Amino acid sequence: MSVFASMWEILGVSGLIPRVSASALFCAAALAIAAAVISVTLTIRFGALPGPRRTRRVTPNSFRVFGQVNIGQTVAIVAAVMILGRLDLWVYIPAAVCLVVGLHFLPLARSFAQPQYWWTGGLLITLALAGAVTLADGGDAANVRLFIGFGAALVLWATALHVARRG
Structure with a gap:
């Protein structure tokens, strides 16, 4: 999840392009990549963060659902890009990609018995809709990307932090 968060951060940085120098953008992109590498390294090295643990009851077909949902997400993103581009x-x-990611x-x-994913999805959907409404109202595209x-x-x-903490 941290890698995808870093990808979203890079999109946010792209909203700064009209406002800052190339060296500042390079530093911001380097920080985003460093954050992803550090977070993945720490997760691999130390596993879940210390804290209260709980037993999750995942459905027997969780990984099949995961695969189906991610295939659907990929198809929906490609379709949205093609349609919006056309x-x-x-x-x-x-906004369209954020909406699809939130829905997924x-x-x-x-x-996966992860109730916080309801909040994750809801917040991403809200961000996407707010961005789309802002654009439809004539808002600046760079500000919306940011x-x-x-x-x-x-x-x-x-x-990611919440899931790692709860195990």
Whole structure:
């Protein structure tokens, strides 16, 4: 989840492009990559964070559901990009992708007994809809990328931390 959060952060950084120098953007991108590497390394090295543990009751077909949901997510993202591109609505792609990613968490919440995924999905869907409404109202595309990118990164990092802490 941290890798995807870092990808969203890079989208947020792209919203800064009209506002900051190339060296500052390079530093921000380097920090995003460093955050992903550190977080993955710590997770691999130390496993779940210390804290209260709980027993999860996952459904027997959880990994099949995971595969199906992720295939559906990929197809939906590709379709959204193709349709929005064909309609010359490129600025809506971050909101569309965020919406699809948010929706993909909803079936996973039940299948993997991770109730926080309901919040993750709901917050990502809210970010996506707010971004789309802002664009439809004539909002600046760079500001929307910044809002969705950093917002989604924050939601995913918070979820990753919560899942790692609870085990």
